[in-house]
Amino acid sequence: MTVQEVRxxxxxxxxxxxxxxxxxxxxxxxxxxxxxxxxxxxxxxxVDLVKKSLCVLVQHGACLFISGRKGPGSPTEYRASCDxxxxxxxxxxYIYTAKTLYGDTGELxxxxxxxxxxxxxxxxxxxxxxxxxxxxxxGRSMDYSEVxxxxxxxxxxxxxQRCPQLGxxxxxxxxxxxxxxxxxxxxxxxSTAPPTAESFSDCYKVPQVTxxxxxxxxxxxxxxxDQRNAKRPRMDSEVHGDEGIYWxxxxxxxxxxxxxxxxxxxxxxxxxxxxSEIVRTMLRMSEVTTSPSATCTKPLSANEIFRSLPAGYxxxxxxxxxxxxxxxxxxxxxxxxxxxxxxxxxxxxxxxALTNLARATLESVVQERFGSRSARIFRLLLRKRHLEQKQVxxxxxxxxxxxxxxxxxxxxxxxxxxxxxxKTPDYAPSRTFYLYTVNQLSTARMLLQNCYKTVAxxxxxxxxxxxxxxxxLEKSQRIEAILASLxxxxxxxxxxxxxxxxxxxxxxxxxxxxxxxxxxxxxxxNQVDETIFLLESYINSTATSAS
Amino acid sequence: xxxxxxxxxxxxxxxxALGIGRGSxxxxxxxxxxxxxxxxxxxxxxxASEDEDYMLALKQEMRxxxxxxxxxxxxxxxxxxxxxYTERYLKQSQTEDEEWTPDWKLFPRELMPKKKQxxxxxxxxxxxxxxxxxxxxxxxxxxxxxxxxxxNEKSDDETEKKKTGEEDxxxxxxxEDFEEEDIEEDNDYxxxxxxxxEDFAADSDDNMDGEATY
Numbered sequence: 001m002t003v004q005e006v007r008x009x010x011x012x013x014x015x016x017x018x019x020x021x022x023x024x025x026x027x028x029x030x031x032x033x034x035x036x037x038x039x040x041x042x043x044x045x046x047v048d049l050v051k052k053s054l055c056v057l058v059q060h061g062a063c064l065f066i067s068g069r070k071g072p073g074s075p076t077e078y079r080a081s082c083d084x085x086x087x088x089x090x091x092x093x094y095i096y097t098a099k100t101l102y103g104d105t106g107e108l109x110x111x112x113x114x115x116x117x118x119x120x121x122x123x124x125x126x127x128x129x130x131x132x133x134x135x136x137x138x139g140r141s142m143d144y145s146e147v148x149x150x151x152x153x154x155x156x157x158x159x160x161q162r163c164p165q166l167g168x169x170x171x172x173x174x175x176x177x178x179x180x181x182x183x184x185x186x187x188x189x190x191s192t193a194p195p196t197a198e199s200f201s202d203c204y205k206v207p208q209v210t211x212x213x214x215x216x217x218x219x220x221x222x223x224x225x226d227q228r229n230a231k232r233p234r235m236d237s238e239v240h241g242d243e244g245i246y247w248x249x250x251x252x253x254x255x256x257x258x259x260x261x262x263x264x265x266x267x268x269x270x271x272x273x274x275x276s277e278i279v280r281t282m283l284r285m286s287e288v289t290t291s292p293s294a295t296c297t298k299p300l301s302a303n304e305i306f307r308s309l310p311a312g313y314x315x316x317x318x319x320x321x322x323x324x325x326x327x328x329x330x331x332x333x334x335x336x337x338x339x340x341x342x343x344x345x346x347x348x349x350x351x352x353a354l355t356n357l358a359r360a361t362l363e364s365v366v367q368e369r370f371g372s373r374s375a376r377i378f379r380l381l382l383r384k385r386h387l388e389q390k391q392v393x394x395x396x397x398x399x400x401x402x403x404x405x406x407x408x409x410x411x412x413x414x415x416x417x418x419x420x421x422x423k424t425p426d427y428a429p430s431r432t433f434y435l436y437t438v439n440q441l442s443t444a445r446m447l448l449q450n451c452y453k454t455v456a457x458x459x460x461x462x463x464x465x466x467x468x469x470x471x472x473l474e475k476s477q478r479i480e481a482i483l484a485s486l487x488x489x490x491x492x493x494x495x496x497x498x499x500x501x502x503x504x505x506x507x508x509x510x511x512x513x514x515x516x517x518x519x520x521x522x523x524x525x526n527q528v529d530e531t532i533f534l535l536e537s538y539i540n541s542t543a544t545s546a547s
Numbered sequence: 548x549x550x551x552x553x554x555x556x557x558x559x560x561x562x563x564a565l566g567i568g569r570g571s572x573x574x575x576x577x578x579x580x581x582x583x584x585x586x587x588x589x590x591x592x593x594x595a596s597e598d599e600d601y602m603l604a605l606k607q608e609m610r611x612x613x614x615x616x617x618x619x620x621x622x623x624x625x626x627x628x629x630x631x632y633t634e635r636y637l638k639q640s641q642t643e644d645e646e647w648t649p650d651w652k653l654f655p656r657e658l659m660p661k662k663k664q665x666x667x668x669x670x671x672x673x674x675x676x677x678x679x680x681x682x683x684x685x686x687x688x689x690x691x692x693x694x695x696x697x698x699n700e701k702s703d704d705e706t707e708k709k710k711t712g713e714e715d716x717x718x719x720x721x722x723e724d725f726e727e728e729d730i731e732e733d734n735d736y737x738x739x740x741x742x743x744x745e746d747f748a749a750d751s752d753d754n755m756d757g758e759a760t761y
Contacts, residue, residue: 016613020620036657049620051658055649056618058658065655076655092605096598111605115612118653163653244652368591523593523603 001029001082004452009085011459016088017056020045024053028063028080035075054078060117061248087251089455089529094254098159105150108132110159110249118163118248121207122240125151152206158253162203163246207242256292259537263353267327267334274315275323279334281308282348295351295545301342332356351541358444358538361531365447366415373398374406378438381416386435407436414446441542448535455528462521469514476511479503617647 006029014022027042028034034042040050057063062084067076091114099107108128113119119127125147132142154160260283268276285308286297306320315323324346327335333352339345359382367375377396381387387395393403410416421433466473479502486496503511593599613619651659 015610016619018614018619018621048660051660052620055654055658056620058654059618059649067655076657091609092602095605095609096602099601111609115609115616116618165653244650246650246653368588371588519603520593522606523599526599526602526606527593 002449002452004449004456005082005086006030008089008452008456008459009080009082011456012085012088013062015459017053017060020049021053021056024050025057025062025080025085028057028078029082029085033066033069033077033079035077037075039078060084086452086532089525090251090533092526093258093529094249094251097254097257098154101159102150102154104132105147106154109147109151109154113160113247113249118246120240120244120246121148121151121242124247155204155206155247158204158250160247161250161253162205163248207245252292255533255537258533259350259354262357262534263334263348263350266332266353266357270330270332271326274313275327277310277313278305278315278320278323279327279348281305281310282335282346284308286348293541293544295541296336296347296349299338299345299347302344302346303342305346351545354534354538354541355440357534359440361534362415362440362443362447366410370406370409373402374410377403377406378410378415381436381438382440386419386437388433388435392436411436415443417442441539444535444538448532448539451528451532451535455525455532458521458525458528462518465514465517465521469510472507472511472514475507476503 006026009029010022010026013025017025023043023045024039027039031038031042036050036054039054040047043050054063057078057080058065061081063078063080065076065078068074069077094114095107095111098110102109105128108131109124112124112127112131125144129142129144129147132147133140136142151160260280263283264276264280267279282297282300282305285300285304290297302321302324305324306315306317309315309320321344324335324344328337328346333349333356336347336349336352337344338347363375363379363382366378373396377392377398380392380396384391384395389404389407392407393400396403398406407416411418415438417437417439419435419437420427421435422428423431423433479499482499483496486499
């Protein structure tokens with residue numbers, strides 16, 4: 001965990017869960033696994049608040065707890081997971097992906113689950129149906145069964161998974177055995193390791209849920225109705241048959257989807273739409289057969305690919321062969337040839353693809369920060385691995401003085417490394433080769449940290465901007481509230497315009513400018529996260545392929 | 548290198564061979580680089596598309612909702628502050644703050660807030676036992692007294708004195724009984740004084756709800 005990561009996590013926690021949780025979370029990130037007493041002592045906050053914060057963190061999967069790590073009877077220890085907290089940054093993207101794949105229903109399901117950490121299927125379906133009904137025209141409503149089927153298909157494609165049940169170890173941890181909460185606790189292995197979601201078999205099994213009904217529309221205008229609605233959740237103790245089975249968003253599955261999308265768009269940009277469709281088909285075919293961490297997909301024969309191509313694409317067999325040859329010959333090496341049988345066996349090489357995408361990212365960062373000529377030097381070093389200074393100047397065809405300047409700038413920014421190779425053991429400069437090189441992995445790591453820093457800076461700036469014009473924002477909020485209440489009570493249009501005019505023209509200008517700035521900053525956060533995702537998956541894939 | 552004058556040519560070799568020639572070196576840098584260096588290259592504009600706009604809206608909406616959910620824990624602000632005019636309207640939009648009851652099966656037991664009701668109950672039973680104990684002790688004492696008196700009766704000769712004495716004694720016993728009951732009612736002091744430590748701060752945290760809700 002680096003300083004940048006902790007800082008960003010702190011900001012994210014503060015923004016989404018408030019200051020108290022932020023304090024507890026940062027402390028846990030900094031100090032590793034701790035028990036409740038230590039956390040209490042270190043934060044110096046009230047027991048109640050700390051407990052609540054821990055609950056919130058556990059609820060959102062941002063904190064894991066292990067009991068009895070140091071032998072039986074030792075206190076429960078809590079550990080915050082940095083990765084999980086950083087996922088908050090990607091929430092909009094998950095939701096948007098769900099929308100593109102499963103429409104509005106999918107979008108709302110994912111959104112609700114992300115907002116609440118984990119939920120049962122029945123409560124999710126109810127909430128989503130209610131929300132969808134709210135947005136429909138008067139007199140129409142959303143059927144629960146429709147939402148349930150969307151939910152089931154999300155589970156089938158592994159975008160959702162069951163929360164790991166608390167293992168037997170944690171159950172036994174209770175002081176008195178008499179007050180065990182559930183006698184029907186699943187027979188999970190009582191290990192000290194935290195249970196992972198994949199570890200039990202029915203993690204993608206949808207339980208039998210009896211849900212009949214339609215989404216209800218909330219009528220906010222009537223007080224009586226409001227009260228009844230407020231009371232409803234407590235009255236609503238019907239049994240749906242899925243109590244105790246909680247669902248969470250499977251981030252890994254989303255990441256696989258993002259990775260595939262990145263590869264497909266890269267192919268589309270590099271070659272053309274048709275070849276990207278071919279790659280998409282290959283990826284879709286191997287979705288089930290290939291394990292998520294594999295470096296390349298299972299070999300697919302050209303015949304199989306031809307049969308699985310979507311019908312709408314009029315690609316004849318010879319053209320497909322030509323496209324496949326083209327893809328194999330491409331220097332980006334997205335697609336590789338694994339054999340000649342069955343009209344040629346082809347694989348999509350995930351690791352190579354990610355490496356090349358990450359490299360392209362590094363190159364473009366150098367290009368945008370230091371200019372195209374520095375980028376030329378950088379690319380040269382990436383291709384030739386080790387070069388002496390003189391060689392760099394010659395190969396890059398840049399005047400010696402300028403080339404040195406650029407090279408040293410890159411070196412001082414840690415984008416380029418220097419390797420000494422002495423001819424004699426005394427490292428005498430006259431008898432030593434000084435070789436410049438680029439280590440892609442470490443550079444990617446550094447860049448990733450820079451990205452974290454960037455996002456944290458962006459957030460900080462946004463907070464500053466909002467703080468600066470807090471008064472103005474409050475005023476506009478207030479006026480909006482007044483307008484809404486006036487409209488509800490059926491006020492006359494003159495009255496409304498009168499209220500609207502309470503914000504003067506310069507104030508309005510200021511507000512618009514502020515909104516523009518904040519939108520820009522928010523958008524920038526989203527887009528930096530794309531780079532973060534690419535670099536993270538490259539680093540992870542290198543780690544798995546090396547081991 | 549030894550014996551050479553300082554300053555001139557610290558190297559024993561021709562540095563030109565390394566490609567470091569006179570005038571071809573960049574200027575030496577003194578001190579740390581500036582905090583906000585002037586950028587030679589302007590940043591690329593952000594991508595603008597419908598996707599990005601939608602994700603931006605999602606992000607802002609998400610942030611807004613998360614701040615209104617019960618998961619967002621706020622520091623208790625000073626209640627003594629005057630309710631401001633703005634808050635009256637803000638409250639209306641933020642009243643969807645529903646309560647959140649986590650499923651305690653998924654959480655460590657120690658995080659569960661203690662229930663006040665159960666505590667009150669245990670305190671009640673404790674009081675009762677204390678009372679019973681007091682009563683028992685008093686009973687024993689009276690019995691002993693009676694026995695002692697009976698002994699006296701037996702040993703003493705039968706005189707008129709003793710009859711009156713006996714009556715007196717009986718009266719005394721009744722009086723004693725009466726007194727005991729009085730004491731029992733009155734010695735609330737002792738009960739409240741008796742503190743087994745469990746009641747500590749039971750009254751002070753009024754914010755602890757019976758339900759484990761947030």
